[in-house]
Amino acid sequence: MSAHTTQVGQLARRSVLRTLRQPGQIVPALIFPLFLLAVNSGGLKDATNLPGFPTSSYLTFALAVPFMQGALFSVMNAGTDLARDIETGFLNRLALTPLRGAALLGGLLAGAIVLGLVQAATYLLVGLLAGAELAAGVGGALVIVVLSVSITVAFGTLGLFVALRSGTAEAVQGMFPLFFVLLFLSSMALPLELLQTDWFHTVASINPVSYLLQAFRSLLIEGWNLGELALGFAIAAAIGAIGMTAATAALKTRLVRT
């Protein structure tokens, strides 16, 4: 086993254990999105009567949202964990070892991957048990889980970047409203074509979250729409690449500082 693999493995193990040992991270990430799903699917049921609404089940339409909310929680969790490592001096101690920066960041995302898997499986299971449809079948369920984890990791890299730049858990927590705005100013509640307010339609149309939601919805409502799926995965990859590049640069700066 190469030194690089060993380093990633050790940090990944620590990251996963730390995530699993913090119910305070896992429980809100599971409960809060499901609560909003229940409330919104009940309260906005009438939206399915609007001409052009893509499905007769608002629950199916809304089921895409928890996957995105779960990804936003991963920003907080991954970022807060790293910020604590900085605050407690753990990162400084790691800097004295021959650990590579890429190994550190990769290992730290392992917790986000595990949490992403748990979240995706839970949301999908609860949604289907509550009566949501899954047009793409079993294969679609697997792709939903993979897409969900990809987005979770992508947003997790942004959390790492904020943690490395700021060095405080409080600053990472302060980013939550910003990411929440991204979600609410998207096609979260209605399809893009049914957004009547002009400026809101414009904002939602350029908000990448709208297309991530659409990738989930394509599997839930339409079946297999390769174009929308490819766009969803491409956006997740782009966010992940930007986040990882920024985090790597921030890590170099932080290690130079220490």
Add this chain to the structure above:
Amino acid sequence: MSRKVALAVAWRSIHIFLTNPAFLAPGILFPLFFFTAFAGGLSAISSAPGFDFPSGYTAFQFVFVLLQSAAFGGVFTGFGIARDFETGFAQRYLLAARDRRGIVAGYALAALARALITWTVLTAVALVAGMQVGGDGVELLGLYGLAVLVNLTATLWAAGVAMRVRSIQGGPLMQFPVFLILFLAPVYVPLDLLSGWIHAVASVNPVTALLEAGRGFISGDPTVVALAFAIAVALPLLFSLWARGGLRRAEAAG
């Protein structure tokens, strides 16, 4: 004496959040954000069959966001109380105040001041966004009167929690029940258009009457006014007992 204590506590709390953007901004930005997201993103819902609200969807959502900001003004004040206990400042209040009920009253005054600032900004933004107001001056007074009582209720609830937990870690406990009860009301459409479990829950949720009365006020068609004010007056009375219990716990803890 109690009045002096209340004014002193209120002045300090107001001064803290007015001079610290980290405390002031969330209280103003969150309601604006919810208003923008709901009124802007969901306006098509008003085209759904059976949706008939004369003042339009912006006014329909404004009432919800107004009451929500009233409630969260109280919750954010609860965070301040918890912080005061963590730093030991609240213990100094307890030592210095002859009538300690004045401490809670002071926090309540600060919460109201915080809410008034938020409502001013929110109302201005809503009017600029083209909100139609059908109600007259008295009816609007009724709407803001309900908001004041909701603010007081939430402050007493959050103060009760803060004085029991005496740590900012009690934040979710202050926040989540308020969030829950607000969103289990007819937020997006009128009660008649809800169905299933959410209709059953919203029908017995006291916030529903407050929302319906508020929406009646803003559209100039008052409805369930007596019930709404009975609830809005009863809730602070009930939660003043909760807050008083919290104060006693804090006194006992020293």
